[in-house]
Amino acid sequence: MAVLNKMRQSMARSWSLYRSDFRSMDKTQIFLLLLLTLLAVFMLLPLVFIFNHAFKPLHELFLFPPTFFVRQPTLQNFTDLLQATQDTFLPVTRFIFNSIVVTLLSTVGMVILGALCAYPLAKHPFPGRKIVFGVILLSIMISVETMGIPRYIVVKSLGIMNTYWGHVLPILALPVGVFLLKQFMDQVPDELLEAAKLDGATEWQLLVRIILPIVTPAMATITILSFQTAWSNSETSALFMQDDAMKTLPFYVESLTSNLANTVARQGVAAAASLIIFMPNLIIFLLSQRKVIQTMAHSGIK
Amino acid sequence: MANILFNQVYKRFGKYKEIAVSDFNLTVEDTEFIVLVGPSGCGKSTTLRMLAGLEDVSDGEIYIGDKLVNDIPPKDRDISMVFQNYALYPNMSVYENIAFGLRLRKLPKHEIDLAVKRAARVLEIENFLNRKPRELSGGQRQRVALGRAIVRTPQVFLMDEPLSNLDAKLRVQMRSEIINLHRKIEVTTIYVTHDQIEAMTMGDRVVVMNRGIIQQVDSPEMIYNKPVNMFVANFIGNPPMNFIKGKLQERDGELQFYTNRFDLTIPPAQASTLRSLHMIDREIILGIRPEHISFEPHRIEASSKSLVTGVLQFNEFVGSDRYYHIDIKQDRRLVIRANEGIRCDDGSLVTAAINMDKALFFHKDTEMLLTK
Ligand SMILES: Nc1ncnc2c1ncn2[C@@H]1O[C@H](COP(=O)(O)OP(=O)(O)O)[C@@H](O)[C@H]1O
Numbered sequence: 161m162a163v164l165n166k167m168r169q170s171m172a173r174s175w176s177l178y179r180s181d182f183r184s185m186d187k188t189q190i191f192l193l194l195l196l197t198l199l200a201v202f203m204l205l206p207l208v209f210i211f212n213h214a215f216k217p218l219h220e221l222f223l224f225p226p227t228f229f230v231r232q233p234t235l236q237n238f239t240d241l242l243q244a245t246q247d248t249f250l251p252v253t254r255f256i257f258n259s260i261v262v263t264l265l266s267t268v269g270m271v272i273l274g275a276l277c278a279y280p281l282a283k284h285p286f287p288g289r290k291i292v293f294g295v296i297l298l299s300i301m302i303s304v305e306t307m308g309i310p311r312y313i314v315v316k317s318l319g320i321m322n323t324y325w326g327h328v329l330p331i332l333a334l335p336v337g338v339f340l341l342k343q344f345m346d347q348v349p350d351e352l353l354e355a356a357k358l359d360g361a362t363e364w365q366l367l368v369r370i371i372l373p374i375v376t377p378a379m380a381t382i383t384i385l386s387f388q389t390a391w392s393n394s395e396t397s398a399l400f401m402q403d404d405a406m407k408t409l410p411f412y413v414e415s416l417t418s419n420l421a422n423t424v425a426r427q428g429v430a431a432a433a434s435l436i437i438f439m440p441n442l443i444i445f446l447l448s449q450r451k452v453i454q455t456m457a458h459s460g461i462k
Numbered sequence: 463m464a465n466i467l468f469n470q471v472y473k474r475f476g477k478y479k480e481i482a483v484s485d486f487n488l489t490v491e492d493t494e495f496i497v498l499v500g501p502s503g504c505g506k507s508t509t510l511r512m513l514a515g516l517e518d519v520s521d522g523e524i525y526i527g528d529k530l531v532n533d534i535p536p537k538d539r540d541i542s543m544v545f546q547n548y549a550l551y552p553n554m555s556v557y558e559n560i561a562f563g564l565r566l567r568k569l570p571k572h573e574i575d576l577a578v579k580r581a582a583r584v585l586e587i588e589n590f591l592n593r594k595p596r597e598l599s600g601g602q603r604q605r606v607a608l609g610r611a612i613v614r615t616p617q618v619f620l621m622d623e624p625l626s627n628l629d630a631k632l633r634v635q636m637r638s639e640i641i642n643l644h645r646k647i648e649v650t651t652i653y654v655t656h657d658q659i660e661a662m663t664m665g666d667r668v669v670v671m672n673r674g675i676i677q678q679v680d681s682p683e684m685i686y687n688k689p690v691n692m693f694v695a696n697f698i699g700n701p702p703m704n705f706i707k708g709k710l711q712e713r714d715g716e717l718q719f720y721t722n723r724f725d726l727t728i729p730p731a732q733a734s735t736l737r738s739l740h741m742i743d744r745e746i747i748l749g750i751r752p753e754h755i756s757f758e759p760h761r762i763e764a765s766s767k768s769l770v771t772g773v774l775q776f777n778e779f780v781g782s783d784r785y786y787h788i789d790i791k792q793d794r795r796l797v798i799r800a801n802e803g804i805r806c807d808d809g810s811l812v813t814a815a816i817n818m819d820k821a822l823f824f825h826k827d828t829e830m831l832l833t834k
């Protein structure tokens with residue numbers, strides 16, 4: 161209920177803003193508004209589709225041309241999903257459980273590591289820090305696929321194949337998160353840290369008691385980013401998990417929809433699983449959207 | 463409580479940069495209130511920050527009490543500091559801001575509570591202990607910053623331009639409050655300001671700095687009346703001291719200061735000093751405060767040998783007094799501070815009498831005071 165209330169409040173707020181602005185707009189602004197609204201609707205379509213698709217009965221799933229809206233909603237796909245995997249001795253709940261464990265571990269790890277990495281980059285002028293930061297920025301641009309083989313070698317020699325560590329360690333570094341956090345920490349005045357130092361704070365206390373509380377919006381943002389990265393990660397399952405029992409939900413969904421396993425019956429299951437994967441992202445984003453947008457506006461990314 | 467000793471302290475930022483603080487020697491007595499003053503960029507903050515441990519010392523020693531503190535981290539120096547922009551922790555309430563240092567020192571809860579409430583009472587901020595810093599006015603924030611500083615009863619209290627962000631009226635009020643606070647808690651205090659009025663009104667002693675070098679350390683009275691060089695004479699006092707360029711000559715057994723526009727006779731005491739320094743026929747600079755020049759007719763009659771004439775350019779009304787700016791064909795206009803009662807018209811030729819007993823003489827090149 162609290163969640164719903166919060167959503168309602170924020171919607172009411174944006175609507176009243178929207179209305180009051182509308183009157184004082186000139187032609188260009190109205191044109192831009194229309195354009196952006198159209199764009200937003202366009203971007204929204206896949207979401208609408210995912211929602212409706214999951215509730216379509218079998219014959220609606222294969223309609224041509226495909227429809228956006230479901231006509232006779234059913235929960236059949238979800239029951240199918242629960243039963244689909246019984247023949248392999250691995251219920252879908254096992255994948256969901258794996259996903260939750262991996263996502264929790266990774267998210268916590270990414271956030272802590274990001275903060276620990278960003279703090280010295282922002283507030284301690286050690287020699288070579290510009291180079292380190294440059295390398296981190298550069299790594300944002302390198303696509304994950306290119307790192308598959310080296311990662312495989314590292315994971316293999318660490319002996320963490322088929323363990324949760326094999327899921328978590330490869331994705332633990334989140335360069336975008338470090339970047340965001342550093343931009344925010346840069347803005348914390350040095351005097352604040354100096355005052356705390358004179359008050360007797362250690363480096364650790366400076367970070368935990370002064371810096372982190374001030375950069376909460378950024379922390380919220382990278383928590384979401386981390387969550388999404390970890391929750392939607394199917395790569396580590398594909399590369400490092402030969403044991404099916406260690407694989408995660410996104411991998412399972414991919415295998416359902418991939419060409420190899422493609423059967424007519426599984427389309428419905430895949431649609432339901434997609435929705436399950438998508439839901440946490442949506443909920444988290446709606447809850448924290450204002451903080452996130454604040455972050456984007458601050459960091460100059462928007 | 464402790465005294466402080468700076469022994470030949472230097473600070474360089476980077477190898478090839480200009481020196482920020484140079485050969486800084488100073489002893490601050492226990493419970494003293496000493497003010498560092500100087501134009502912005504002269505190294506006041508750097509000096510303070512070295513004492514606090516926020517900047518490394520490039521060379522020299524700093525002692526607090528009998529302890530060499532060069533290599534002691536800030537948190538172990540038992541110092542508290544008030545910053546210009548208050549530096550309150552925005553995520554904590556006023557109470558937590560003040561309690562923070564005590565909590566880090568792991569004091570028992572009831573002692574913390576007692577100390578915070580006591581500090582809050584002294585500074586009259588009891589009513590908003592639960593507010594966040596952003597919900598306070600500038601003056602209230604400044605009090606909280608002071609509260610945070612005094613609550614730990616440190617050995618040394620540092621303030622870096624704590625009043626510069628306040629409006630003029632509040633600044634005057636806080637000035638006296640800080641002095642009262644110091645009388646109450648009697649902690650050795652170093653106060654940094656670029657405002658010479660703050661320096662003069664607050665300091666037991668004043669340290670005037672310029673370009674990283676101490677110019678003079680003295681009581682406010684001595685700094686005002688016997689500035690050691692032209693920099694101090696010019697920096698302290700508002701409007702600043704007048705400087706007149708001229709030469710010395712002997713005439714009729716008297717020593718005269720002359721320019722191409724007027725001659726001024728120098729009183730015997732100063733004359734003998736100047737003679738002994740062999741300054742005759744050399745160029746020299748006469749310094750005279752605006753209040754030591756007068757328009758009053760009886761003064762002008764009585765001192766026929768120390769008159770200047772010039773064209774009154776304009777005058778400024780400042781309430782009790784009026785500042786007259788007079789063109790005497792020097793680099794700078796002569797400024798006279800005179801009582802409201804006397805009126806002259808702008809553009810008219812005026813005559814004024816210089817009180818030569820109050821005149822100071824500076825060396826033209828070294829700019830040092832000659833008549834000690
Ligand atoms: N962190 C720093 N790096 C390089 N130069 C600095 C630094 N801090 C201060 N300086 C220089 O040192 C000099 C003195 O600065 P400061 O002590 O802040 O002056 P003040 O407080 O008297 O205005 C200035 O010339 C300033 O540019």
Ligand SMILES: [Mg+2]
Nearest residue numbers: 503506507508
């Ligand atoms: Mg300063």
